[in-house]
Amino acid sequence: MPELPEVEVVRRGLDQWVTHRQIESVEVLHSRAVRNHLAGGKDFCRRLSGRTINAVSRRGKFMWFALDDDHAVVTHLGMSGQVLVQEPEAEREKHLRIRVTFQDGGRAMHFVDQRTFGGMAIEELVEVEHGQRIPVSVLHIARDPLDPLFDPRTFVDGIRAKNTQVKRALLDQNLISGIGNIYADETLWRSEIHWALPTSRVTKVQAETLLRNSIDVMSEALAQGGTSFDSLYVNVNGESGYFSRDLNAYGREGEPCDRCGSIMVRESFANRSSFRCPRCQPKPRGIQLD
DNA sequence: GTTACGACCTGCGAGC
DNA sequence: TGCTCGCAGGTCGTAA
Secondary structure, eight states, rough: OOOOHHHHHHHHHHHHHHHHHHHHEEEEGGOOOOOOOOHHHHHHHHTTOOOEEEEEEEEEEEEEEEESSSEEEEEEEETEEEEEOOOTOOOOOTTTEEEEEEEEEOOEEEEEESSSOOOEEEEEEOOOGGGEEEEGTTTTTTOOOOSOOOOOHHHHHHHHOOOOHHHHHHTTTTTSSOHHHHHHHHHHHHHTTOOOOOOOGOHHHHHHHHHHHHHHHHHHHHTTOOOSSSTTTOOOOOOOGGGGGGGTTTTTTTTTTTOOBBBEEEEEEETEEEEEEETTTTTTTOOOOO
Protein backbone atom coordinates (compact mmCIF):
# COMPACT_ATOMS: atom_id res chain seq x y z
CA MET A 1 0.00 0.00 0.00
CA PRO A 2 1.70 3.19 -1.12
CA GLU A 3 2.09 5.69 1.69
CA LEU A 4 4.44 8.66 1.87
CA PRO A 5 7.79 6.81 1.54
CA GLU A 6 6.53 4.68 -1.34
CA VAL A 7 5.09 7.67 -3.19
CA GLU A 8 8.31 9.61 -2.67
CA VAL A 9 10.35 6.72 -4.10
CA VAL A 10 8.12 6.78 -7.17
CA ARG A 11 8.30 10.59 -7.42
CA ARG A 12 12.10 10.55 -7.37
CA GLY A 13 12.22 7.93 -10.07
CA LEU A 14 9.76 9.79 -12.26
CA ASP A 15 11.54 13.10 -11.73
CA GLN A 16 14.61 11.44 -13.18
CA TRP A 17 12.81 9.82 -16.11
CA VAL A 18 10.09 12.18 -17.31
CA THR A 19 10.98 15.75 -16.31
CA HIS A 20 11.65 18.07 -19.28
CA ARG A 21 10.16 15.56 -21.73
CA GLN A 22 7.41 16.46 -24.19
CA ILE A 23 4.36 14.21 -24.30
CA GLU A 24 3.47 12.76 -27.67
CA SER A 25 0.28 10.83 -26.95
CA VAL A 26 -1.84 9.49 -24.11
CA GLU A 27 -4.06 6.41 -24.03
CA VAL A 28 -6.72 5.90 -21.37
CA LEU A 29 -7.47 2.18 -21.16
CA HIS A 30 -9.88 2.29 -18.19
CA SER A 31 -12.27 5.18 -17.67
CA ARG A 32 -12.20 4.84 -13.89
CA ALA A 33 -8.53 5.83 -13.90
CA VAL A 34 -9.57 9.35 -15.01
CA ARG A 35 -12.88 9.54 -13.10
CA ASN A 36 -11.69 12.71 -11.34
CA HIS A 37 -11.05 14.36 -14.72
CA LEU A 38 -14.64 15.44 -15.20
CA ALA A 39 -14.23 16.32 -18.89
CA GLY A 40 -13.51 12.66 -19.60
CA GLY A 41 -10.80 10.47 -21.05
CA LYS A 42 -10.78 11.96 -24.54
CA ASP A 43 -10.29 15.45 -23.15
CA PHE A 44 -7.55 14.12 -20.85
CA CYS A 45 -5.64 12.69 -23.82
CA ARG A 46 -6.15 15.71 -26.07
CA ARG A 47 -5.01 18.25 -23.49
CA LEU A 48 -1.82 16.39 -22.62
CA SER A 49 -0.65 15.87 -26.17
CA GLY A 50 2.28 18.21 -26.87
CA ARG A 51 2.67 19.39 -23.27
CA THR A 52 6.06 19.27 -21.51
CA ILE A 53 6.49 18.01 -17.95
CA ASN A 54 8.37 20.65 -15.97
CA ALA A 55 8.60 18.87 -12.60
CA VAL A 56 7.26 16.01 -10.50
CA SER A 57 6.05 17.14 -7.07
CA ARG A 58 4.35 15.59 -4.07
CA ARG A 59 2.40 16.40 -0.92
CA GLY A 60 1.58 13.46 1.32
CA LYS A 61 0.35 10.66 -0.93
CA PHE A 62 -0.63 13.03 -3.74
CA MET A 63 1.82 13.45 -6.60
CA TRP A 64 1.57 15.72 -9.60
CA PHE A 65 3.31 16.39 -12.90
CA ALA A 66 3.60 20.16 -13.37
CA LEU A 67 3.06 21.05 -17.03
CA ASP A 68 4.20 24.01 -19.12
CA ASP A 69 0.70 25.57 -19.14
CA ASP A 70 -0.06 26.31 -15.46
CA HIS A 71 -1.78 22.96 -15.04
CA ALA A 72 -0.72 19.64 -13.57
CA VAL A 73 -1.59 15.99 -13.83
CA VAL A 74 -2.59 15.04 -10.28
CA THR A 75 -1.86 11.40 -9.59
CA HIS A 76 -2.90 9.26 -6.65
CA LEU A 77 -1.78 5.63 -6.43
CA GLY A 78 -4.71 4.58 -4.26
CA MET A 79 -4.10 1.13 -2.85
CA SER A 80 -2.48 -0.63 -5.75
CA GLY A 81 -1.32 2.02 -8.21
CA GLN A 82 2.10 1.94 -9.86
CA VAL A 83 3.74 4.32 -12.28
CA LEU A 84 6.34 2.52 -14.35
CA VAL A 85 8.71 3.68 -17.07
CA GLN A 86 8.85 1.06 -19.78
CA GLU A 87 10.60 0.56 -23.09
CA PRO A 88 8.26 1.49 -25.97
CA GLU A 89 8.07 -2.10 -27.17
CA ALA A 90 7.53 -3.54 -23.68
CA GLU A 91 4.60 -5.88 -23.19
CA ARG A 92 1.56 -4.16 -21.70
CA GLU A 93 0.77 -4.94 -18.08
CA LYS A 94 -2.50 -6.73 -17.32
CA HIS A 95 -3.80 -3.77 -15.32
CA LEU A 96 -2.40 -0.98 -17.47
CA ARG A 97 -4.85 1.94 -17.16
CA ILE A 98 -3.06 4.92 -18.74
CA ARG A 99 -0.11 4.97 -21.13
CA VAL A 100 1.92 8.09 -21.95
CA THR A 101 4.45 8.22 -24.78
CA PHE A 102 7.01 10.95 -25.39
CA GLN A 103 8.15 12.72 -28.52
CA ASP A 104 11.78 11.65 -28.00
CA GLY A 105 10.70 8.05 -28.60
CA GLY A 106 12.22 6.93 -25.30
CA ARG A 107 10.66 5.10 -22.41
CA ALA A 108 6.91 5.42 -21.98
CA MET A 109 5.11 6.01 -18.69
CA HIS A 110 2.58 3.38 -17.60
CA PHE A 111 -0.04 3.92 -14.90
CA VAL A 112 -0.90 0.44 -13.68
CA ASP A 113 -3.60 -0.12 -11.05
CA GLN A 114 -5.18 -3.43 -10.14
CA ARG A 115 -7.91 -2.18 -7.78
CA THR A 116 -8.55 1.13 -9.57
CA PHE A 117 -8.60 3.19 -6.38
CA GLY A 118 -5.96 5.45 -7.91
CA GLY A 119 -6.18 7.77 -10.87
CA MET A 120 -5.07 10.85 -12.76
CA ALA A 121 -6.68 14.21 -13.52
CA ILE A 122 -5.62 17.50 -15.09
CA GLU A 123 -6.03 20.43 -12.71
CA GLU A 124 -5.15 24.07 -12.43
CA LEU A 125 -2.16 25.00 -10.26
CA VAL A 126 -2.81 27.64 -7.63
CA GLU A 127 -0.30 29.59 -5.57
CA VAL A 128 -0.08 28.96 -1.83
CA GLU A 129 2.26 30.23 0.87
CA HIS A 130 5.99 30.63 0.12
CA GLY A 131 5.21 30.94 -3.59
CA GLN A 132 4.52 27.23 -3.98
CA ARG A 133 2.03 26.13 -6.62
CA ILE A 134 -0.15 23.11 -5.98
CA PRO A 135 -3.21 21.56 -7.67
CA VAL A 136 -6.66 22.62 -6.50
CA SER A 137 -7.60 19.18 -5.16
CA VAL A 138 -4.49 19.10 -2.95
CA LEU A 139 -5.29 22.39 -1.21
CA HIS A 140 -7.04 20.67 1.70
CA ILE A 141 -4.17 18.23 2.28
CA ALA A 142 -1.88 19.15 5.18
CA ARG A 143 1.86 19.30 4.67
CA ASP A 144 3.60 16.00 5.36
CA PRO A 145 6.20 15.66 8.12
CA LEU A 146 9.07 15.31 5.62
CA ASP A 147 8.15 18.70 4.11
CA PRO A 148 10.70 21.34 5.21
CA LEU A 149 7.80 23.75 5.76
CA PHE A 150 5.86 21.35 8.01
CA ASP A 151 4.93 23.14 11.24
CA PRO A 152 5.27 20.83 14.31
CA ARG A 153 3.33 23.21 16.52
CA THR A 154 0.31 23.12 14.21
CA PHE A 155 0.30 19.33 14.44
CA VAL A 156 0.78 19.19 18.22
CA ASP A 157 -1.95 21.75 18.86
CA GLY A 158 -4.17 20.26 16.16
CA ILE A 159 -4.16 16.67 17.34
CA ARG A 160 -4.84 17.70 20.94
CA ALA A 161 -7.76 19.85 19.84
CA LYS A 162 -9.48 16.99 18.05
CA ASN A 163 -12.18 14.78 19.52
CA THR A 164 -11.40 11.33 18.17
CA GLN A 165 -9.04 8.37 18.58
CA VAL A 166 -5.33 8.99 18.10
CA LYS A 167 -5.01 6.60 15.15
CA ARG A 168 -7.89 8.27 13.34
CA ALA A 169 -6.08 11.56 13.82
CA LEU A 170 -2.82 10.16 12.41
CA LEU A 171 -4.75 9.00 9.33
CA ASP A 172 -6.44 12.40 8.93
CA GLN A 173 -4.76 13.88 5.86
CA ASN A 174 -6.07 17.32 6.81
CA LEU A 175 -4.01 17.22 10.02
CA ILE A 176 -0.86 15.45 8.84
CA SER A 177 -0.48 13.88 5.42
CA GLY A 178 1.33 10.83 4.14
CA ILE A 179 0.53 8.42 6.98
CA GLY A 180 -1.52 5.34 6.13
CA ASN A 181 -2.46 2.24 8.08
CA ILE A 182 1.04 0.72 8.08
CA TYR A 183 2.98 3.75 9.29
CA ALA A 184 0.22 4.71 11.75
CA ASP A 185 0.65 1.32 13.46
CA GLU A 186 4.46 1.63 13.37
CA THR A 187 4.33 5.17 14.80
CA LEU A 188 1.99 4.09 17.60
CA TRP A 189 4.17 1.06 18.43
CA ARG A 190 7.31 3.19 18.66
CA SER A 191 5.42 5.72 20.78
CA GLU A 192 3.96 2.98 23.03
CA ILE A 193 0.48 4.41 22.57
CA HIS A 194 -2.78 2.47 22.03
CA TRP A 195 -4.62 3.31 18.81
CA ALA A 196 -7.84 4.12 20.68
CA LEU A 197 -6.35 6.73 23.02
CA PRO A 198 -8.66 9.77 22.84
CA THR A 199 -6.84 12.72 21.30
CA SER A 200 -8.20 14.88 24.12
CA ARG A 201 -5.95 12.88 26.48
CA VAL A 202 -2.82 13.11 24.31
CA THR A 203 -0.21 15.16 26.20
CA LYS A 204 2.05 17.65 24.49
CA VAL A 205 4.99 15.30 25.02
CA GLN A 206 3.06 12.38 23.51
CA ALA A 207 2.10 14.46 20.48
CA GLU A 208 5.74 15.46 19.98
CA THR A 209 6.78 11.81 20.38
CA LEU A 210 4.22 10.68 17.80
CA LEU A 211 5.48 13.26 15.34
CA ARG A 212 9.15 12.39 15.89
CA ASN A 213 8.45 8.66 15.49
CA SER A 214 6.38 9.16 12.36
CA ILE A 215 9.26 11.09 10.83
CA ASP A 216 11.78 8.44 11.90
CA VAL A 217 9.82 5.45 10.64
CA MET A 218 8.99 7.02 7.28
CA SER A 219 12.54 8.30 6.80
CA GLU A 220 13.91 4.82 7.48
CA ALA A 221 11.40 3.30 5.07
CA LEU A 222 12.30 5.85 2.42
CA ALA A 223 15.99 5.01 2.80
CA GLN A 224 15.16 1.37 2.06
CA GLY A 225 13.01 2.08 -0.95
CA GLY A 226 9.68 1.75 0.84
CA THR A 227 7.62 -1.10 2.26
CA SER A 228 6.25 -3.90 0.14
CA PHE A 229 4.49 -7.16 0.85
CA ASP A 230 3.95 -8.27 -2.71
CA SER A 231 4.15 -7.05 -6.29
CA LEU A 232 1.53 -4.37 -5.69
CA TYR A 233 4.06 -1.80 -4.60
CA VAL A 234 7.13 -1.26 -6.77
CA ASN A 235 9.24 1.69 -7.87
CA VAL A 236 9.29 3.03 -11.44
CA ASN A 237 11.59 0.19 -12.48
CA GLY A 238 9.29 -2.46 -11.03
CA GLU A 239 11.53 -3.18 -8.01
CA SER A 240 10.19 -3.73 -4.48
CA GLY A 241 11.41 -1.96 -1.33
CA TYR A 242 12.83 -3.72 1.71
CA PHE A 243 11.30 -1.96 4.73
CA SER A 244 8.73 -4.72 5.35
CA ARG A 245 11.58 -6.66 6.99
CA ASP A 246 11.87 -3.93 9.64
CA LEU A 247 8.22 -3.52 10.57
CA ASN A 248 7.64 -3.86 14.31
CA ALA A 249 3.83 -3.87 14.36
CA TYR A 250 1.96 -4.03 11.06
CA GLY A 251 1.12 -7.57 9.96
CA ARG A 252 2.81 -9.15 13.00
CA GLU A 253 -0.20 -10.75 14.67
CA GLY A 254 0.87 -13.75 16.77
CA GLU A 255 4.56 -12.83 16.69
CA PRO A 256 6.57 -11.68 19.73
CA CYS A 257 6.90 -7.94 20.28
CA ASP A 258 10.40 -6.78 19.33
CA ARG A 259 10.55 -4.74 22.55
CA CYS A 260 9.03 -6.91 25.32
CA GLY A 261 8.33 -10.30 23.77
CA SER A 262 4.57 -10.23 24.33
CA ILE A 263 2.47 -11.69 21.54
CA MET A 264 1.29 -9.01 19.12
CA VAL A 265 -2.44 -8.77 18.50
CA ARG A 266 -4.62 -7.64 15.63
CA GLU A 267 -7.80 -5.70 16.25
CA SER A 268 -10.58 -4.36 14.08
CA PHE A 269 -10.34 -0.64 13.56
CA ALA A 270 -12.58 1.39 11.26
CA ASN A 271 -13.23 -1.50 8.85
CA ARG A 272 -9.53 -2.38 8.71
CA SER A 273 -6.87 -3.89 10.96
CA SER A 274 -4.73 -2.45 13.69
CA PHE A 275 -1.71 -4.22 15.15
CA ARG A 276 -0.28 -3.52 18.61
CA CYS A 277 1.61 -4.98 21.55
CA PRO A 278 -0.81 -5.60 24.45
CA ARG A 279 1.89 -4.84 27.03
CA CYS A 280 3.70 -1.85 25.47
CA GLN A 281 0.47 -0.33 24.15
CA PRO A 282 -2.14 -1.13 26.83
CA LYS A 283 -5.78 -0.17 26.48
CA PRO A 284 -6.36 3.33 27.86
CA ARG A 285 -8.15 3.47 31.20
CA GLY A 286 -11.89 3.90 30.94
CA ILE A 287 -12.06 3.04 27.25
CA GLN A 288 -14.60 0.39 26.20
CA LEU A 289 -13.72 -1.42 22.97
CA ASP A 290 -15.89 -3.93 21.08
C1' DG B 1 -17.88 22.49 11.57
C1' DT B 2 -16.63 17.91 13.05
C1' DT B 3 -16.83 13.00 13.19
C1' DA B 4 -18.11 8.32 11.73
C1' DC B 5 -19.12 5.17 8.33
C1' DG B 6 -20.27 2.98 3.91
C1' DA B 7 -19.10 2.59 -0.98
C1' DC B 8 -15.89 2.04 -4.42
C1' DC B 9 -12.84 -2.00 -6.55
C1' DT B 10 -10.32 -6.51 -7.76
C1' DG B 11 -7.13 -10.36 -6.77
C1' DC B 12 -6.02 -13.71 -3.56
C1' DG B 13 -6.52 -17.27 -0.18
C1' DA B 14 -9.40 -20.04 2.82
C1' DG B 15 -13.10 -23.05 3.23
C1' DC B 16 -16.39 -26.11 1.42
C1' DT C 1 -11.48 -28.67 -9.39
C1' DG C 2 -14.45 -24.94 -8.95
C1' DC C 3 -17.25 -21.97 -6.45
C1' DT C 4 -18.29 -18.49 -2.74
C1' DC C 5 -16.93 -15.33 0.57
C1' DG C 6 -14.04 -12.37 3.36
C1' DC C 7 -10.19 -9.43 3.39
C1' DA C 8 -6.98 -5.78 2.05
C1' DG C 9 -7.49 -0.03 2.66
C1' DG C 10 -7.25 5.53 0.77
C1' DT C 11 -10.46 8.78 -0.33
C1' DC C 12 -14.84 10.82 -0.85
C1' DG C 13 -19.70 11.64 -0.06
C1' DT C 14 -23.25 11.55 3.15
C1' DA C 15 -25.51 11.28 7.56
C1' DA C 16 -25.62 12.43 12.29
